[in-house]
Amino acid sequence: MYIKELIKHLGEEKFSQNETILYRHGHDESPHPPVEPDIVCFPENREDVLLIVAVATKFQIPITPFGAGSGLEGQAIPINKGIVISFERMNKLIEFSPENLTITVQPGMTRLGLNKLINREGLFFPLDPGADASIGGMVATNASGTTAVRYGSMREQVLDLEIILMDGTIIHTGTHAKKSSSGYHLNGIFVGSEGTLGIITEITIRLHGIPEHTISARCTFSTPQLCVEAAQLILTTGIPVLRMELVDSVSIKRVNEYGEYEFPVADSIFLEFGGFQVAVEEEIALAKELLSDIGCLSWTIAKDSKERAELWKARHEVSHSFRHIKGMEALGSDVCVPISKLAELVKYTRAQVEESGLLAGILGHMGDGNFHSIIVFNPDNLKEKEAAIRINESLVYKAIELDGTCTGEHGVGLGKKKFQNAEHGTSVKIFKDLKRLFDPDNLLNPGKLFI
Amino acid sequence: MYIKELIKHLGEEKFSQNETILYRHGHDESPHPPVEPDIVCFPENREDVLLIVAVATKFQIPITPFGAGSGLEGQAIPINKGIVISFERMNKLIEFSPENLTITVQPGMTRLGLNKLINREGLFFPLDPGADASIGGMVATNASGTTAVRYGSMREQVLDLEIILMDGTIIHTGTHAKKSSSGYHLNGIFVGSEGTLGIITEITIRLHGIPEHTISARCTFSTPQLCVEAAQLILTTGIPVLRMELVDSVSIKRVNEYGEYEFPVADSIFLEFGGFQVAVEEEIALAKELLSDIGCLSWTIAKDSKERAELWKARHEVSHSFRHIKGMEALGSDVCVPISKLAELVKYTRAQVEESGLLAGILGHMGDGNFHSIIVFNPDNLKEKEAAIRINESLVYKAIELDGTCTGEHGVGLGKKKFQNAEHGTSVKIFKDLKRLFDPDNLLNPGKLFI
Numbered sequence: 078m079y080i081k082e083l084i085k086h087l088g089e090e091k092f093s094q095n096e097t098i099l100y101r102h103g104h105d106e107s108p109h110p111p112v113e114p115d116i117v118c119f120p121e122n123r124e125d126v127l128l129i130v131a132v133a134t135k136f137q138i139p140i141t142p143f144g145a146g147s148g149l150e151g152q153a154i155p156i157n158k159g160i161v162i163s164f165e166r167m168n169k170l171i172e173f174s175p176e177n178l179t180i181t182v183q184p185g186m187t188r189l190g191l192n193k194l195i196n197r198e199g200l201f202f203p204l205d206p207g208a209d210a211s212i213g214g215m216v217a218t219n220a221s222g223t224t225a226v227r228y229g230s231m232r233e234q235v236l237d238l239e240i241i242l243m244d245g246t247i248i249h250t251g252t253h254a255k256k257s258s259s260g261y262h263l264n265g266i267f268v269g270s271e272g273t274l275g276i277i278t279e280i281t282i283r284l285h286g287i288p289e290h291t292i293s294a295r296c297t298f299s300t301p302q303l304c305v306e307a308a309q310l311i312l313t314t315g316i317p318v319l320r321m322e323l324v325d326s327v328s329i330k331r332v333n334e335y336g337e338y339e340f341p342v343a344d345s346i347f348l349e350f351g352g353f354q355v356a357v358e359e360e361i362a363l364a365k366e367l368l369s370d371i372g373c374l375s376w377t378i379a380k381d382s383k384e385r386a387e388l389w390k391a392r393h394e395v396s397h398s399f400r401h402i403k404g405m406e407a408l409g410s411d412v413c414v415p416i417s418k419l420a421e422l423v424k425y426t427r428a429q430v431e432e433s434g435l436l437a438g439i440l441g442h443m444g445d446g447n448f449h450s451i452i453v454f455n456p457d458n459l460k461e462k463e464a465a466i467r468i469n470e471s472l473v474y475k476a477i478e479l480d481g482t483c484t485g486e487h488g489v490g491l492g493k494k495k496f497q498n499a500e501h502g503t504s505v506k507i508f509k510d511l512k513r514l515f516d517p518d519n520l521l522n523p524g525k526l527f528i
Numbered sequence: 529m530y531i532k533e534l535i536k537h538l539g540e541e542k543f544s545q546n547e548t549i550l551y552r553h554g555h556d557e558s559p560h561p562p563v564e565p566d567i568v569c570f571p572e573n574r575e576d577v578l579l580i581v582a583v584a585t586k587f588q589i590p591i592t593p594f595g596a597g598s599g600l601e602g603q604a605i606p607i608n609k610g611i612v613i614s615f616e617r618m619n620k621l622i623e624f625s626p627e628n629l630t631i632t633v634q635p636g637m638t639r640l641g642l643n644k645l646i647n648r649e650g651l652f653f654p655l656d657p658g659a660d661a662s663i664g665g666m667v668a669t670n671a672s673g674t675t676a677v678r679y680g681s682m683r684e685q686v687l688d689l690e691i692i693l694m695d696g697t698i699i700h701t702g703t704h705a706k707k708s709s710s711g712y713h714l715n716g717i718f719v720g721s722e723g724t725l726g727i728i729t730e731i732t733i734r735l736h737g738i739p740e741h742t743i744s745a746r747c748t749f750s751t752p753q754l755c756v757e758a759a760q761l762i763l764t765t766g767i768p769v770l771r772m773e774l775v776d777s778v779s780i781k782r783v784n785e786y787g788e789y790e791f792p793v794a795d796s797i798f799l800e801f802g803g804f805q806v807a808v809e810e811e812i813a814l815a816k817e818l819l820s821d822i823g824c825l826s827w828t829i830a831k832d833s834k835e836r837a838e839l840w841k842a843r844h845e846v847s848h849s850f851r852h853i854k855g856m857e858a859l860g861s862d863v864c865v866p867i868s869k870l871a872e873l874v875k876y877t878r879a880q881v882e883e884s885g886l887l888a889g890i891l892g893h894m895g896d897g898n899f900h901s902i903i904v905f906n907p908d909n910l911k912e913k914e915a916a917i918r919i920n921e922s923l924v925y926k927a928i929e930l931d932g933t934c935t936g937e938h939g940v941g942l943g944k945k946k947f948q949n950a951e952h953g954t955s956v957k958i959f960k961d962l963k964r965l966f967d968p969d970n971l972l973n974p975g976k977l978f979i
Contacts, residue, residue: 256936270712
């Protein structure tokens with residue numbers, strides 16, 4: 078019934094019930110079980126989205142927004158079926174303003190597509206989750222990546238969102254000015270709301286100048302905790318690193334095998350410095366001195382752009398190297414704590430993993446206190462599977478105990494729902510009140526974020 | 529009746545109805561007419577605040593939070609009388625964590641008090657509104673100052689707030705981790721909410737390392753528009769200035785008289801660079817070259833820390849120099865627009881002021897697209913007063929037309945209420961919904977933010 082009405086309004090070419098299309102929009106990159114939607118819509122502009130929302134409201138059909146499908150917590154899985162809105166065709170540039178270091182795009186544009194548009198102007202959008210995520214998906218999950226230590230996460234990039242609410246109202250959550258003290262700051266709650274409060278149709282974000290000079294380095298320590306101490310020292314000294322990634326010895330060994338690299342198997346930090354050449358040289362010299370004082374075992378600077386590219390390619394492949402072991406599955410944690418608690422949490426993680434006997438790497442964004450442990454298990458072996466889940470859960474509770482969060486950048490989706498009460502306590506009631514305010518019929522991405 | 533109950537619960541020593549105390553808590557630094565509260569409470573901890581909230585709810589008495597009283601838009605004026613909560617005694621340190629570059633304080637601590645605590649550790653809290661504002665007041669208005677171009681405004685500093693809601697619930701709006709993708713981000717709406725949604729009882733903010741080396745410079749151009757173009761060039765080139773302030777020729781002339789300075793009377797930029805010495809020197813050389821290419825008339829580097837301190841003392845005195853002219857009053861604008869529109873808005877402002885014949889300086893935070901025009905008028909001359917109000921209003925509408933905001937850092941309070949519909953359109957309904965959700969009886973700082 079509602080499908081007929083959708084087709085009538087949108088036209089045949091803006092929807093699909095093709096089996097392949099339904100399959101593709103029933104899962105993301107998480108291990109959560111897929112659920113196929115009844116129909117996938119491909120709106121091309123805000124008017125199309127308004128029509129879909131009107132039909133969904135009239136017939137009380139759930140809507141799940143879908144970006145690139147690269148999420149890691151099941152946010153894009155339409156667990157109650159109904160309509161998936163794919164933003165594949167809403168991937169256009171609205172306005173590029175290099176003089177303001179800002180750009181306005183539709184949510185379906187991906188981060189690599191965005192960079193392609195702007196790099197020639199000497200600008201870049203530095204946030205780099207592993208996948209070529211859509212900008213809309215990155216807003217919805219408050220994504221970040223290896224450069225958040227310098228540039229912050231998605232929330233710090235968003236100046237304004239155009240949002241379609243379930244009653245058909247179109248609102249703007251911010252302004253195009255760099256700062257504002259006017260009105261309640263709606264960017265705050267919409268960034269990271271995972272499509273549960275409204276549907277994003279336009280996004281205005283900050284851009285950044287490509288650093289004039291960039292140098293990458295790699296150094297090793299005898300334990301991952303020492304890597305963390307090194308990172309803390311660099312931060313408190315005020316060295317403005319571009320990237321500062323932990324890649325533990327287990328991960329180095331694994332990625333060496335997977336990508337035929339020859340990195341020395343040791344707990345490592347992958348570093349990047351960027352800025353004016355003299356500044357970068359000064360920063361590197363200082364970093365090297367600081368780290369050698371606390372027991373750095375080796376310090377290697379990428380000698381050219383090829384070596385630098387290889388270093389970051391390897392870093393981005395670590396996760397895949399664990400996820401693509403034949404016959405095995407992997408569970409990734411995403412905890413984040415105050416830096417001073419990070420060494421303790423990393424030590425705790427190693428102990429848990431060793432006790433379980435499972436293969437697991439630890440890697441992540443030390444400058445933010447955020448790391449991932451990728452725990453590999455045999456899905457047919459119930460004991461292994463349960464151990465992986467148990468480790469993941471115990472890391473979350475430990476992180477919360479240490480004043481941290483269950484998710485630094487992947488979001489809540491389906492996987493982190495059950496930790497919301499432990500982490501947010503009395504605020505969960507406010508979350509539910511907000512959800513009810515914006516989506517009284519519970520049609521927007523239902524079943525996510527809360528139990 | 530409710531006063532008796534307050535005294536019974538809080539004790540005699542935590543409230544006052546002394547005439548001087550009532551007077552002091554009836555106004556801020558804005559020109560809005562003062563209104564004295566019925567009683568001023570001086571809570572010392574969250575339990576005291578809970579008691580006050582319970583009594584206010586029971587007797588339906590309005591509550592207005594009061595920090596340092598340095599607001600510029602009437603936020604702290606208890607226009608419906610009732611209870612003022614002064615945070616004078618809630619000014620304690622809760623936890624200082626230099627290793628995390630964070631600190632947790634009660635809302636009554638002032639920014640200078642905070643810096644006194646942390647500067648000895650090599651850290652500072654850079655945001656500097658003119659006055660020695662309370663941290664709570666700065667959170668409530670999303671304040672910033674001259675260093676926002678480098679560090680962002682208050683919203684970017686806040687990691688977590690402890691808030692008491694009107695139903696007595698205590699919530700936390702964030703986490704102590706540097707980033708999080710968990711739950712709806714309540715920091716967003718509470719920062720800048722001007723005490724209308726809940727009462728802040730603890731604040732956790734980021735700190736920053738004091739730059740190793742700092743140099744200030746002053747340069748002049750033939751028009752304020754050229755100053756703005758210069759600022760835009762510096763930003764798009766990626767020079768990470770610490771401060772970049774416009775002080776127009778009218779302001780220079782006025783502050784010279786007020787403070788017995790001898791700055792050349794010309795449209796000027798006051799600049800500050802900070803970081804490692806080699807980097808700072810490189811940045812200054814590059815800035816000088818860039819600016820000389822576009823017509824910089826003079827370029828002077830502060831030769832020692834005394835000259836540097838004098839420069840910034842003068843900058844901070846400009847506003848006072850206009851506000852403290854005998855027999856006159858001053859109205860300050862606070863518009864903020866995308867940088868590319870700033871030159872147009874500054875030109876428009878100058879034209880409006882010249883047409884009116886009033887004395888008015890233009891100064892501000894160019895790197896953010898934010899500036900203030902301080903318009904001086906004789907309060908006994910209705911024509912002058914009306915002209916000042918008219919200019920201020922026309923700047924706001926022009927800023928909104930240019931994709932900007934009516935307030936970059938002072939907040940809405942009483943003065944910017946009437947522009948909310950023009951600026952936020954359909955979002956104003958959401959603001960009102962949120963207000964109703966958190967404060968259904970409209971007791972928290974009523975009469976602010978909305979008409």
